[in-house]
Amino acid sequence: MGLVRRGINLHAKSNSKLPLKQSGQRAPNSTPEQNIELLRSFSLATEVQQNYDACLVFGDFNLAIDWSADPPVPYATPADLFLNCFDDLAFAQLIKNATRTTDTSEKLIDLFLCDAPNLVSSAEVVSGVSDHDALHVHLDVDSRRPTPVLTTEPDWRRANWDLVNERLAENLLRVCTIDDLFTAWEAWKTTIFACIAEVGPSKRRRTKRRLLPWLDKSLKKK
Missing domain, CATH: 3.60.10.10 (Endonuclease/exonuclease/phosphatase)
Incomplete structure (x- = not known):
């Protein structure tokens, strides 16, 4: 219409x-x-x-x-x-x-x-x-019913942010001493994810939709 x-x-x-x-x-x-x-x-x-x-x-x-x-x-x-x-x-x-x-x-x-x-x-x-x-x-759309996917994701609502910040402050000190930008970036990511996995709670969830990362208009143009 x-x-x-x-x-x-x-x-x-x-x-x-x-x-x-x-x-x-x-x-x-x-x-x-x-x-x-x-x-x-x-x-x-x-x-x-x-x-x-x-x-x-x-x-x-x-x-x-x-x-x-x-x-x-x-x-x-x-x-x-x-x-x-x-x-x-x-x-x-x-x-x-x-x-x-x-x-x-x-x-x-x-x-x-x-x-x-x-x-x-x-x-x-x-x-x-x-x-x-x-x-x-x-x-081209699949007519079959999608299979539920079991995912594990951070449970931010139950996170102890004081503990998370304390652990990050300790573990990121080493990253600040790295001179090479790319090495520092990889170390920063590894430290962040390891800290969240160590002290941050997680939850399991079933979903029928595989969510894609959110993209803004600038990234889509590239």
């Missing part, structure tokens, strides 16, 4: 994956205020993106962008603003062929954006029911 110049966020459990889906449409004569409104809907997705296995966006955005270039090239504003927004979300645009063809032009303006392209087994343009073609996307 879609709304003119606006986006709709949906999330639904799909087997073992929890994707965030957004559908939207931007009219070709959108005003600057309307473009800002649509960009704002993307910013809302940015705030919760790390809580999902994938973010999927479908829509007719009417953006003047050369998607065949690497990186994509914007022809005019607001295409540049939307490209920056897509970069912030680490989106890949997976449609490669024109989605609206007339006697005089071929344009790729219907987009499929995804921050987890490894989940997409195919994305193609097929015949539509209007003046636009349709997008057909197949996600």
Whole structure:
């Protein structure tokens, strides 16, 4: 589903994956205020993106962008603003062929954006029911029920922080005497983890979802 110049966020459990889906449409004569409104809907997705296995966006955005270039090239504003927004979300645009063809032009303006392209087994343009073609996307999602994973993790709520700080103060003295930066860094990490394992409580937990490390926008761009 879609709304003119606006986006709709949906999330639904799909087997073992929890994707965030957004559908939207931007009219070709959108005003600057309307473009800002649509960009704002993307910013809302940015705030919760790390809580999902994938973010999927479908829509007719009417953006003047050369998607065949690497990186994509914007022809005019607001295409540049939307490209920056897509970069912030680490989106890949997976449609490669024109989605609206007339006697005089071929344009790729219907987009499929995804921050987890490894989940997409195919994305193609097929015949539509209007003046636009349709997008057909197949996600490679396992239909089997995920096996619970037993993990051991620190129990910070029951930690004796006075004891932890005391032990760290003792054990990190040796690290301060190391001149080589890389050696000191490895010694610092080893000392921290060893101290937590020694005096910090732990707990066992079963989970069906293998959580990935949290990444900010800067790390995703790299």
